[in-house]
Amino acid sequence: MYDPTVARLTYRALLGRRRAAILFVLPALLIVIAVAVRMFAGADDQVASDVLGGFAIATMVPLIGVIAGTGAIGPEIDDGSIVYLLAKPVKRPRIIFTKLVVAIAVTMVFSAVPTLIAGLILNGNGQQIAVAYTIAALVASIAYSALFLLLGTVSRHAVVLGLVYALVWEALFGSLVPGARTLSVQQWSLALAEKVGGGGAITSDVGLPVATVLLVAVTVVATWYAGQKLRTLKLAGEE
Amino acid sequence: MTTIEIDHTSRWFGNVVAVNDVSMTVGPGVTGLLGPNGAGKSTLINMMAGFLAPSTGTVTLDGSPIWRNEAVYRQIGIVPEREGMYDFLTGREFVVANAELQGLGDAEAAAALATVQMEYAQDRKISTYSKGMRQRVKMASALVHDPSVLLLDEPFNGMDPRQRMQLMELLRRMGAEGRTVLFSSHILEEVEQLASHIEVIVAGRHAASGDFRRIRRLMTDRPHRYLVRSSDDRALAAALIADPSTAGIEVDLGENALRIQAVDFARFTTLLPKVARDQGIRLLTVSPSDESLESVFSYLVAA
Numbered sequence: 001m002y003d004p005t006v007a008r009l010t011y012r013a014l015l016g017r018r019r020a021a022i023l024f025v026l027p028a029l030l031i032v033i034a035v036a037v038r039m040f041a042g043a044d045d046q047v048a049s050d051v052l053g054g055f056a057i058a059t060m061v062p063l064i065g066v067i068a069g070t071g072a073i074g075p076e077i078d079d080g081s082i083v084y085l086l087a088k089p090v091k092r093p094r095i096i097f098t099k100l101v102v103a104i105a106v107t108m109v110f111s112a113v114p115t116l117i118a119g120l121i122l123n124g125n126g127q128q129i130a131v132a133y134t135i136a137a138l139v140a141s142i143a144y145s146a147l148f149l150l151l152g153t154v155s156r157h158a159v160v161l162g163l164v165y166a167l168v169w170e171a172l173f174g175s176l177v178p179g180a181r182t183l184s185v186q187q188w189s190l191a192l193a194e195k196v197g198g199g200g201a202i203t204s205d206v207g208l209p210v211a212t213v214l215l216v217a218v219t220v221v222a223t224w225y226a227g228q229k230l231r232t233l234k235l236a237g238e239e
Numbered sequence: 240m241t242t243i244e245i246d247h248t249s250r251w252f253g254n255v256v257a258v259n260d261v262s263m264t265v266g267p268g269v270t271g272l273l274g275p276n277g278a279g280k281s282t283l284i285n286m287m288a289g290f291l292a293p294s295t296g297t298v299t300l301d302g303s304p305i306w307r308n309e310a311v312y313r314q315i316g317i318v319p320e321r322e323g324m325y326d327f328l329t330g331r332e333f334v335v336a337n338a339e340l341q342g343l344g345d346a347e348a349a350a351a352l353a354t355v356q357m358e359y360a361q362d363r364k365i366s367t368y369s370k371g372m373r374q375r376v377k378m379a380s381a382l383v384h385d386p387s388v389l390l391l392d393e394p395f396n397g398m399d400p401r402q403r404m405q406l407m408e409l410l411r412r413m414g415a416e417g418r419t420v421l422f423s424s425h426i427l428e429e430v431e432q433l434a435s436h437i438e439v440i441v442a443g444r445h446a447a448s449g450d451f452r453r454i455r456r457l458m459t460d461r462p463h464r465y466l467v468r469s470s471d472d473r474a475l476a477a478a479l480i481a482d483p484s485t486a487g488i489e490v491d492l493g494e495n496a497l498r499i500q501a502v503d504f505a506r507f508t509t510l511l512p513k514v515a516r517d518q519g520i521r522l523l524t525v526s527p528s529d530e531s532l533e534s535v536f537s538y539l540v541a542a
Contacts, residue, residue: 005339009325016327079323084333084380087288087317088340089309231307234291 006085006098014071014106022067023106026060027114034118045129048122049201052115052133057186057193061111061140062166068106069148070158072099077233078156086233093227096149100223103145112137132197140189143215146222147185153226153233181205188215241301241314241387241419242266243287248296250282257282259443260296265421269414271434272423273454279443280423281320284392287421288317300388313341316381320392322373326366330357330376333365337380351379355409371402378409389413391422395429407433462486463504467497468524469515478514482506496524 014020033051041047073096076082085095115137119130147165152158173180181187182205190204191211204211243265250258258279265287274280285291286298289305289312297304300311325333331352338348352361355375360368365376374394381389391410395403410433414420424430430437431451439447439454447454469475476488476497484503491498501507515522 003340005336009328009336012327013325076323080319080321081323081325083290083317083319083321084324084337085340086290087312087315088337089312089342090340091309232292 001094001097002101003090003094003098006090006095007102009085010072010099010102011106013075014068014102017071017075019067019071023064023110026063027110030056030060030114030118031121034121038121038123043123043126045123045127045201048119048126048129049133049197051122052119052129053190053202056111056115056118057133057136057140057190058171059167060114061107061137061189062144062170062186063163064111065103065107065141065144066148066159066162066166068103068110069145070152070162072103072106072145072149072152074152074156074158077153082233086230092230093224096153096223096227096230100145100149100226103149104142107141107145108138111141127198127201129197129201132193132202135196136189136193139192139215140185143185143188143219146219146226150222150226150229153229178205182210183214185215185218187211240267240417243305243388243419243421244297244299244302245283245287246297246299248286248293248298250279250286250291250294256443258286258293258440261440261443261445262296263438263445263448265419265438267414267417267419268436269410269420269422269434270436270438271430271451272421272438272440273427273430274423274425274440274446276425278425278440280425280440281392282443283440284390284421284423288315288319288390313384314386315388315390316384316386318374318377318381318389318391318394320396324365324373324377324380327364329362329364330368330372330379331361333376334361334379334383338383341384343384347383347385348379351383352376354382355379356405370397371399374398374402374406378406386418388419389421391420393424394422395424395426403429463501463507464528465499465501465511466491466494466524466526466528467499467511467522468495469497470521470523471518472497474518475515475520478518479511482510482514484510498528 033055037047037051112134116130116134119125119133123129125131148158148162151162155161169180170184170186187204187206188211190202191206191208193202194204195208245261245263248258248261249256261283272280272283282291286293287305289308292306299305300314303311305311328336331348334348334352335345338344352358355378357372357375357379360372365373368376394406398406410420410422435450437449437451437454438445447457472490476490479485479499480488484501484506485499486502487500489498511525
């Protein structure tokens with residue numbers, strides 16, 4: 001299912017664009033915050049959990065997911081260069097699957113790795129907090145990548161829609177409306193972190209079984225649907 | 240022998256009909272798809288390329304439908320009109336990627352780059368290429384798997400005369416090798432120089448089909464209209480109407496000129512200066528009033 005040529009083109013497109021700067025800026029910001037907090041507040045489990053939960057998982061991971069997920073396909077559809085992938089005897093779902101793998105890898109590298117580093121800086125992985133949030137970031141990377149790759153395939157405004165979802169739905173509604181939290185990638189991934197972290201430092205509104213089912217379902221359905229949409233992607237609009 | 244068959248195919252976008260009940264067969268050799276801008280040429284090519292579903296009718300390659308059939312791309316090579324083409328790659332990397340996606344490798348990519356004579360710049364980034372260079376690299380990417388069908392959408396747009404000649408030579412060779420080559424253009428001269436067979440599309444309809452002599456004759460035999468000003472309009476009108484090449488003359492008092500309708504183009508163009516000289520009349524203005532491509536094409540549709 002994985003096509004190394006499609007993957008190579010996608011990596012280079014993703015990391016070569018100006019947009020990719022955000023991929024470096026956000027993790028750097030997280031590390032800077034972690035260092036500053038550690039210097040001024042010392043090692044504190046609750047503070048560590050607040051920083052990782054409030055910034056890394058709630059803001060950074062979805063934003064990186066938007067950049068990587070939509071960026072893995074959106075620009076190619078916009079400028080028409082996707083023609084060179086589509087005009088080949090390559091199954092369209094194979095193209096989507098490969099781009100998903102790339103988006104996941106990029107999101108993981110730029111969100112889970114800095115989360116782990118920040119966690120170690122903040123409290124030296126006390127109560128397993130660093131590892132727990134890293135696992136949450138890894139899991140969320142998969143679901144976000146699939147969701148935003150689908151968005152990039154079906155909409156020309158994928159980045160804006162992705163940002164609205166990431167910032168408005170996940171961050172705002174998620175904290176105000178309890179029901180919205182059940183339908184939040186962030187909460188699903190935190191359900192996993194909750195099991196790993198000790199002492200009730202991490203909490204999720206969703207139970208682990210439900211979270212697991214939803215994570216898998218969203219990833220699989222979004223990827224399948226993106227493959228179907230790519231099969232019928234209309235490259236030509238009106239003349 | 241590979242043939243694309245378009246059978247009673249229409250395509251509309253919302254309320255706009257871009258292609259209207261077109262049927263044609265595109266076989267080996269070079270075929271030119273001629274029509275004014277916005278006539279539906281790109282829509283038609285996109286359906287032949289499998290990028291667009293026909294709203295009604297069928298588009299097939301040797302009998303198998305092209306839409307939603309990735310296998311046809313083993314036989315079809317496509318040179319799209321749009322410029323987007325992974326500008327961050329070098330020409331060589333781009334063609335190699337295209338080769339790999341066809342299950343081929345560096346050797347085929349090198350051969351394709353040699354065919355379009357782009358080896359000298361193959362290690363430069365595509366973003367540094369001129370329009371003509373981009374076109375040739377696109378061409379290499381389409382040729383890398385030695386396809387039996389080549390579809391090109393406005394390939395000569397923005398090319399300088401030398402690049403145009405080179406590409407024409409290449410396409411002619413492809414056609415002579417027995418490939419099915421189809422290119423679109425809105426410039427009659429381009430199509431005439433290159434295509435042995437011409438399909439004319441106007442306003443989404445299939446207006447004419449045949450070799451270029453037939454199309455050329457259809458275009459030159461139509462009635463031509465001229466606006467003429469002279470030192471003695473009425474004397475000139477009287478002398479011209481005596482000849483069968485002139486179908487009608489109107490004295491336009493507002494414009495202070497003659498509006499002449501000629502039916503025999505070749506004869507009229509030699510007649511007018513001769514008559515003027517014989518009668519001692521000075522010609523001040525002679526301008527064709529319906530020479531726009533659109534009017535030529537719309538005449539063809541009506542014919």
